[in-house]
Amino acid sequence: MIIAEITANYRLDSALARGIRLVGIGKHGSKPLPAELVNDCLHELTTGQASHLQKGAFFGALVMKGVNAEEQRLEHYLGKGAFQNHVFLLGRLCPDLPPQLHPIGLKLLAGQSLQVSEAHQLGDFLLDDTSCEAFRGLAVTVLRVRYETNDEYKGLLEAINSTYAPGFKRLVKTQLPIIQLAEPFDGVEHSFLITPLLAQFFQDRRYNAVSSIGRTSGPKYGINAHDLYLYLGCWLLQNNHELLEENPTFGWVLDQKALSPDLDRWVDRRRSIIKRPFFATLEKVLNPCGARILVTSVFHITYQMKMAELALMAGFDGVLVLKRGLEGSLSPATARASGLLCAVRNSQNHLFFTHIERDFPAFQTYHTLQDDEVPQLTVETNATLIREYLSSGKTDCADFDNRVRFTKALFTRGLDWIESQIGY
Numbered sequence: 001m002i003i004a005e006i007t008a009n010y011r012l013d014s015a016l017a018r019g020i021r022l023v024g025i026g027k028h029g030s031k032p033l034p035a036e037l038v039n040d041c042l043h044e045l046t047t048g049q050a051s052h053l054q055k056g057a058f059f060g061a062l063v064m065k066g067v068n069a070e071e072q073r074l075e076h077y078l079g080k081g082a083f084q085n086h087v088f089l090l091g092r093l094c095p096d097l098p099p100q101l102h103p104i105g106l107k108l109l110a111g112q113s114l115q116v117s118e119a120h121q122l123g124d125f126l127l128d129d130t131s132c133e134a135f136r137g138l139a140v141t142v143l144r145v146r147y148e149t150n151d152e153y154k155g156l157l158e159a160i161n162s163t164y165a166p167g168f169k170r171l172v173k174t175q176l177p178i179i180q181l182a183e184p185f186d187g188v189e190h191s192f193l194i195t196p197l198l199a200q201f202f203q204d205r206r207y208n209a210v211s212s213i214g215r216t217s218g219p220k221y222g223i224n225a226h227d228l229y230l231y232l233g234c235w236l237l238q239n240n241h242e243l244l245e246e247n248p249t250f251g252w253v254l255d256q257k258a259l260s261p262d263l264d265r266w267v268d269r270r271r272s273i274i275k276r277p278f279f280a281t282l283e284k285v286l287n288p289c290g291a292r293i294l295v296t297s298v299f300h301i302t303y304q305m306k307m308a309e310l311a312l313m314a315g316f317d318g319v320l321v322l323k324r325g326l327e328g329s330l331s332p333a334t335a336r337a338s339g340l341l342c343a344v345r346n347s348q349n350h351l352f353f354t355h356i357e358r359d360f361p362a363f364q365t366y367h368t369l370q371d372d373e374v375p376q377l378t379v380e381t382n383a384t385l386i387r388e389y390l391s392s393g394k395t396d397c398a399d400f401d402n403r404v405r406f407t408k409a410l411f412t413r414g415l416d417w418i419e420s421q422i423g424y
């Protein structure tokens with residue numbers, strides 16, 4: 001099995017891993033490799049110590065960045081002229097690449113965008129468990145560094161949808177509309193999560209709440225919603241028919257491993273390639289339960305509208321995108337700029353949106369001078385606060401209580417607007 005090699009080789013301290021951290025940042029931020037690191041990478045490559053996945057991710061990012069004179073020495077491993085000849089480079093890095101994927105590989109190395117059908121074909125290969133790990137690393141890294149187009153996201157999303165377990169391939173008609181919550185799966189390291197209480201709040205608003213969770217693929221390895229919901233003893237959905245039963249206290253929980261084992265298998269790969277590929281974005285907008293509204297978050301403000309576009313592409317009628325939640329989570333900041341982008345699909349299938357900002361006068365009472373950082377965050381402590389607040393409406397942690405109240409006020413305003421637009 002390919003996965004055995006992945007698990008054995010996600011060395012986060014390897015020379016290639018250090019190289020990926022420098023050259024795999026993105027369009028604006030990748031840095032040149034220092035001479036010493038070029039030497040270390042060459043040694044790792046020529047002595048056969050490099051994992052195929054990291055090898056592909058490293059060279060994919062390097063080609064997208066542009067190769068300088070110092071980095072040109074890596075042709076000692078690839079072969080002279082490889083950086084100028086993509087056919088030769090692809091053959092050297094990916095000798096076992098299926099022939100039908102060669103045109104896609106060459107388009108990626110040339111910085112060209114893929115059509116929907118090509119992206120779907122690539123996605124099918126990425127989610128398979130066949131050979132050529134180097135191309136998997138190369139493809140997802142090239143897409144990330146130059147940013148994916150909407151057509152590419154559409155094809156990749158279709159490929160992921162085709163991997164759903166049988167129980168999630170058919171929708172059911174629930175009495176109440178479904179609202180889905182999804183925050184970054186790598187969670188937090190020094191702030192509390194309030195996601196279960198937010199799900200419970202939406203259920204009080206007459207929705208079936210579904211929270212998407214999964215194992216963390218990094219770069220954070222603190223606690224995430226997956227850890228918290230499991231610790232709280234929440235029931236994990238096994239198929240859509242369970243949505244017809246009585247709602248659990250904190251809503252339904254959709255585990256990525258139950259939804260798509262093929263997608264879950266990428267968690268280990270993603271740890272190995274260091275930087276977040278498109279899976280980190282698309283896994284938050286998957287809609288296997290037929291939810292009408294998505295509640296999600298982004299840390300980078302410039303990505304808010306992209307998340308809204310992708311949510312509507314995935315079949316949601318409305319979306320609430322929190323910006324700058326604590327560590328990117330669904331816990332809004334109370335001491336700095338935060339807020340919601342609310343978007344819906346109108347009758348012409350166009351995006352219609354509004355912004356709700358933390359600085360609105362209605363939220364003044366929740367403002368604080370700073371957002372508390374939790375020095376020793378544990379899932380046990382977080383779960384205790386969740387249970388205490390559910391039981392008593394307050395805890396011994398004033399910052400936690402204030403944040404929950406602000407969250408409810410913020411999302412009340414956002415949900416009111418969404419409902420007024422889509423007629424619920």
